Amino acid sequence: MDSIAxxxxxxxxxxxxxSSCCMSYAIKRLFYEQGVSPTIHELxxxxxxxxxxxxxxxxxCSPTVPAVFIGGKFVGSANNVMTLHLNGSLKNMLKDAGAIWL
Structure with a gap:
């Protein structure tokens, strides 16, 4: 757990x-499209x-991937990230973490 943190x-x-998970691929694409260059650990x-x-x-984490951390805090899996994206909260979280500047 310490290594994850x-x-x-x-x-x-x-x-x-x-690398074989389609939901992981979709979440990575979402972040790239937001202008974010995430660090990716392919388990x-x-x-x-x-x-x-x-x-x-x-x-x-259930399922275990994708597991997304923003600003060092666990955000969740694909469902959580997509919910945040759709309600507009994800962009603010990314700004607060310094991942984007817009």
Whole structure:
């Protein structure tokens, strides 16, 4: 869990993903389209990916990917991120975290 917290706080937007997950792909595209360059940790390509996935499950991530952190805080999975995007809150969160300046 400490490694998740450490990795999540290193950049304004951090996404834990799997390269074969279509929802992870959609969320990454959403952030790119917002002008954000997130740090992406592909769990299926990381030697510690299985341990990180277990830590994400203990945080309450279900499903475990995509797991999005903004400003070091856990935002949630694809459903949470899309809800924030649709209600306009995501852009403000990204501004507050310094991920975008518009």
């Amino acid at each position: 450490r990795l999540a706080s290193q950049k304004a937007v951090v996404i834990f993903s799997k 299926d390509q990381d030697t510690e990916g299985r341990e990180m996935e277990w830590a994400l499950m203990r945080l309450g």
